[in-house]
Amino acid sequence: MKFEELNLNNNILDALYDMNFEDCTPVQEKCIPEILRGHDVMGVAQTGTGKTAAYLLPILSMLDSSNYPKDAVNCVIMSPTRELAQQIDQALQGFSYYLPDVSSVPVYGGNDGNRYDQEMKSMRMGADVIVATPGRLISHISMGNINLSHVSFFVLDEADRMLDMGFSEDIMKIASYLPKTCQTIMFSATMPNDINKMAQQLLKNPVEVKLAVSKPAEKIQQSAYICYTTQKMQIIKNIFKAGDLKRVIIFSGSKQKVKQIDQALQQLHINSGQMHSDLGQAERDDMMFRFKSGQIDVLVATDILSRGIDIDDITMVINFDVPRDAEDYVHRIGRTARADRDGRAITFVNEDDMYAFRQIEKFLGKEITKNTLPEGLGEGPEYVTSKRPNRTPAKNRRREDRDNTAHKKSKQHTRDKEEAAPFNNRQRNNNTIPQPRNPESQQENVETKPTNSKPQQHKNNNRRVKGPNHRPENAATNEPKEQNGTSQSRSRKPNNHRRPENNERRENEQGRRRYDSSRTNKPRQNNNRNARSTADVTPKTAPKEKGIKSMIKKPLKWLKSLGKK
Numbered sequence: 001m002k003f004e005e006l007n008l009n010n011n012i013l014d015a016l017y018d019m020n021f022e023d024c025t026p027v028q029e030k031c032i033p034e035i036l037r038g039h040d041v042m043g044v045a046q047t048g049t050g051k052t053a054a055y056l057l058p059i060l061s062m063l064d065s066s067n068y069p070k071d072a073v074n075c076v077i078m079s080p081t082r083e084l085a086q087q088i089d090q091a092l093q094g095f096s097y098y099l100p101d102v103s104s105v106p107v108y109g110g111n112d113g114n115r116y117d118q119e120m121k122s123m124r125m126g127a128d129v130i131v132a133t134p135g136r137l138i139s140h141i142s143m144g145n146i147n148l149s150h151v152s153f154f155v156l157d158e159a160d161r162m163l164d165m166g167f168s169e170d171i172m173k174i175a176s177y178l179p180k181t182c183q184t185i186m187f188s189a190t191m192p193n194d195i196n197k198m199a200q201q202l203l204k205n206p207v208e209v210k211l212a213v214s215k216p217a218e219k220i221q222q223s224a225y226i227c228y229t230t231q232k233m234q235i236i237k238n239i240f241k242a243g244d245l246k247r248v249i250i251f252s253g254s255k256q257k258v259k260q261i262d263q264a265l266q267q268l269h270i271n272s273g274q275m276h277s278d279l280g281q282a283e284r285d286d287m288m289f290r291f292k293s294g295q296i297d298v299l300v301a302t303d304i305l306s307r308g309i310d311i312d313d314i315t316m317v318i319n320f321d322v323p324r325d326a327e328d329y330v331h332r333i334g335r336t337a338r339a340d341r342d343g344r345a346i347t348f349v350n351e352d353d354m355y356a357f358r359q360i361e362k363f364l365g366k367e368i369t370k371n372t373l374p375e376g377l378g379e380g381p382e383y384v385t386s387k388r389p390n391r392t393p394a395k396n397r398r399r400e401d402r403d404n405t406a407h408k409k410s411k412q413h414t415r416d417k418e419e420a421a422p423f424n425n426r427q428r429n430n431n432t433i434p435q436p437r438n439p440e441s442q443q444e445n446v447e448t449k450p451t452n453s454k455p456q457q458h459k460n461n462n463r464r465v466k467g468p469n470h471r472p473e474n475a476a477t478n479e480p481k482e483q484n485g486t487s488q489s490r491s492r493k494p495n496n497h498r499r500p501e502n503n504e505r506r507e508n509e510q511g512r513r514r515y516d517s518s519r520t521n522k523p524r525q526n527n528n529r530n531a532r533s534t535a536d537v538t539p540k541t542a543p544k545e546k547g548i549k550s551m552i553k554k555p556l557k558w559l560k561s562l563g564k565k
Contacts, residue, residue: 001029007036009061011098016057019094025050030209032058035185040206042199043187046216046334051187052091052157052310059153060092063128064099071126072150076178078171079133080161080307082108082281083288087310088157089131107132107140110281120145134162134170141177148177156202159188160195160327161307168198175202189307190327216330216345216364219337223369224347224357227380231373232320232348233264238374239318239346240270240298247313250300251332252320261320262300275301306331316344322353326363346371351381358385 003016003024016022024032027045034041035058045051059075068074079085089106096102105122107130123130123146130137130146140146154175156162162171175184184202188195191210199206216222225235236250252258255276265272273287273296291299292311299305306328314336323329329347336343347368349357361367373380 003057006032008032008057009064011064012057012061012095015095015097018097021053025054027051027209027211028054028057030211031055034207034209035059035183036062038183040183040203041185041209042203042206043185043209044189044191045187045209045211046189046330049211052088053095055155055157055185055187056088056092056095059129059155060096060099060102063102068128068152069126069150070101073123073126073128073130073146073148074151075129075153075155076137076148076151076174077129077131077155077157078137078162078174079108079131080158080165080167081304082110082133083284083304083309084158084307085131085133086285086288091310092129092131102129103127104129104131107136108281109133109136109139110284134167134174137174138170141174148174149179151178151182154178154182154184154202156184156186156188158307159186159198160190160192163192163194163198168194171198172201189331216333217337217343219340219342220333221342221344222333222347223345223371224349225371225373225380226349226354226383227373227377229350231377231380232350233261234377235348235374236265236318237268240268246294246297246315247311248298248316248318249305249314249335250298250318250320251306251323252300252302253324255302257320258300258302265298265300270298271296272298272300275299275305277302277304303328303332305335309335310338311335312338312341314338314343316346319345319347322347322349322356322360324356326360329360349383351384354381354384 001024002022003013006024006029027043027049031041031043031051031054035055041055043051043054055077062068063074077088079088085106085108089104092104096104103122105119105127107119107123119136120140120143123140132140137146141148156171162168184204184206186195186199186203186206225231227235250261252261255278258274258276262272262274273291275284275287279287287296287299290296303323317333317336319329319332323332333343333345336345347357357368370383
């Protein structure tokens with residue numbers, strides 16, 4: 001169908017004629033008449049099918065033909081990213097070239113204070129069309145810079161992407177400021193449950209237009225390389241040597257990989273640039289301008305460029321890694337083969353991405369061609385479509401051995417702790433037992449003990465040393481042995497009649513009485529032996545001197561003690 005067959009404004013048709021647009025796409029053919037009739041529209045179509053013109057052309061035509069307020073905001077278009085907002089505003093300026101009374105302003109973050117002031121003035125003066133990101137528009141609403149009570153058109157472009165980015169609450173908050181008579185138009189590449197719920201809340205009896213849901217264009221030549229991660233850069237080098245470098249986008253899932261890929265390409269003397277969210281708005285604008293103008297041949301980017309970016313002459317898209325789901329894959333490769341052009345899409349699949357790539361093939365309903373690796377790179381991994389293809393059997397065996405070794409080490413460590421616990425307790429208890437000062441006495445006691453007797457080590461060790469004149473029981477002396485072998489019996493039998501060790505017990509009358517009675521009940525020979533043993537334990541004290549001698553010796557002892565000190 002021709003655009004002239006649609007009920008569009010003549011000024012719009014003149015702009016389309018200057019832009020060499022004659023035939024409308026299927027989504028434009030079905031959406032434009034419904035929007036002109038004032039119906040809410042829910043459009044679901046693949047990327048690159050002309051959805052932007054499908055809602056801009058009828059809205060601009062009605063704004064130019066009908067009597068809408070001149071000093072109020074009449075249309076609000078929501079965009080998930082800044083780049084898409086800029087692109088929508090550029091398309092709007094081209095379509096409204098012959099509409100001098102229709103004004104527009106893009107509203108997005110990442111700009112300086114001067115840009116914020118320009119946005120605020122434009123909205124307060126009543127720009128006809130506002131193309132905004134949700135976060136920035138919420139900021140202007142909270143500051144009172146915009147009045148949405150006169151809005152006649154509310155458009156949600158790439159609604160599924162906005163929900164993925166977490167803008168659902170912001171969208172519902174913005175919609176609460178709109179009048180109930182506002183015409184709502186929603187476009188999405190996919191139709192998940194969240195989109196259905198939002199459509200039920202925002203749209204009133206919508207007309208649904210569904211065309212080839214999430215299917216890439218037929219003119220895209222899709223292929224893949226089954227390779228290891230270390231082989232990817234060599235494959236890119238081989239591809240660029242064989243063909244034309246111009247107008248290539250390389251997608252990667254993380255910002256760090258984008259930086260590394262761009263650095264590797266520059267080392268290969270390839271004119272490349274990078275696009276990711278770490279760049280400032282001015283840097284992102286400059287990078288897009290340089291890529292569109294042909295100053296950069298290869299652009300390495302994250303999924304920030306996978307939605308809605310319209311660059312007609314992109315010849316190749318390379319997926320450095322497999323996207324997280326099939327919809328992202330469709331959006332990525334949809335950057336090429338636009339406007340009935342041919343394009344190529346190449347995906348690198350390593351051993352960790354095989355299962356995800358197989359799910360993409362199931363989603364597309366066909367098997368993607370597998371290319372052979374270039375010469376000199378060796379062989380790639382075997383293409384396995386099981387659920388966990390990220391580890392080869394050898395790696396699985398090494399992992400199991402490593403896990404078993406770690407488990408054995410942990411069990412051995414626990415067993416060692418359990419075995420060491422009683423030993424530590426015994427050692428702690430032994431530390432409380434005082435050791436004898438003369439180790440020879442302990443050795444002699446061990447030698448004189450008979451083999452059939454129980455050891456008395458603790459009892460001998462518990463003997464308290466009273467002073468430096470202490471002599472062990474079995475120490476070598478010049479005294480003759482008694483006939484009855486009292487010296488040997490002294491070493492075999494424990495001394496049950498030594499004085500108690502505790503000072504409090506020594507002063508106890510009952511204990512002293514028991515101690516005295518035990519001494520009187522023994523034979524004379526035993527008494528002499530016990531007396532000798534007690535003398536060994538406690539030093540003998542000389543009888544106290546009386547009279548003048550003691551008075552004279554006291555100061556002398558005191559002076560001698562001072563000399564020693």
